[in-house]
Amino acid sequence: MCSSEERNSYRLGTTQGWPSRMYFIGKKEDFIQTKRMDVTLDGRDILIIYHQRTFYLGDIEEINNKLCIVCPKHKYKITLAEGEGLYKATNPAEKVPIPQWYSKGMKQRVHKVTEVDEDIFVTLSNCPGWVESDYYQTEKGRAELRKAQESEDGEEDVNADEDV
Known part of the structure; x- marks a missing residue:
C-alpha cells in the first residue's frame, strides 16, 4: 500500500x-x-x-x-x-x-x-503493490463479474415470468 x-x-x-x-x-x-x-x-x-x-x-x-x-x-x-x-x-x-x-x-x-x-x-x-480492486481488472475477476451479471439477468427473467 x-x-x-x-x-x-x-x-x-x-x-x-x-x-x-x-x-x-x-x-x-x-x-x-x-x-x-x-x-x-x-x-x-x-x-x-x-x-x-x-x-x-x-x-x-x-x-x-x-x-x-x-x-x-x-x-x-x-x-x-x-x-x-x-x-x-x-x-x-x-x-x-x-x-x-x-x-x-x-x-x-x-x-x-x-x-x-x-x-x-x-x-x-x-501506486505499486496489490490493491483489492485490482482483482476485478484481471481476466479471472472479469469472468467472475460476467458470471454474476449473467446470473442476475437470469433471475430477472425468471421473476418477470412469475409476474405474468
Whole structure:
C-alpha cells in the first residue's frame, strides 16, 4: 500500500521510475451533458463522473465529511481522495453503542482527472503493490463479474415470468 505522501507523488506524476501518462478522454462539454462516461485505459475499466463542477471516478456521496463513491450493487463506500473503504458499525463493548464510521484501509486505486483547455485527461494510478480492486481488472475477476451479471439477468427473467 502507498502512504499518503507516496500516493500524492504518484498522483502528480513526480515519482522517479514511475512515468505517468495522461490519456485524453473527451471534451469538458461532453461530460457536462452526459454527467458520466465509462472508458477502458490500458485494460483498466474507469468510470468518470462530473459532479458539482468537478470530475470524479464513480457515483458520489458525502459520508462522514468525505466524498465517496458507492458501489450500486454492494453499497461499498470508497473515499475519493484515498481509495479507502469505509463501513459503519457499533462497538459492542460500549455501554451505549453508537454507530461510527471506520476504515477498512485502501481498497480502490485513485486515478487523477485533469482538465487542460476544456480537454479532459486521466492519469492512471502508479501506486505499486496489490490493491483489492485490482482483482476485478484481471481476466479471472472479469469472468467472475460476467458470471454474476449473467446470473442476475437470469433471475430477472425468471421473476418477470412469475409476474405474468
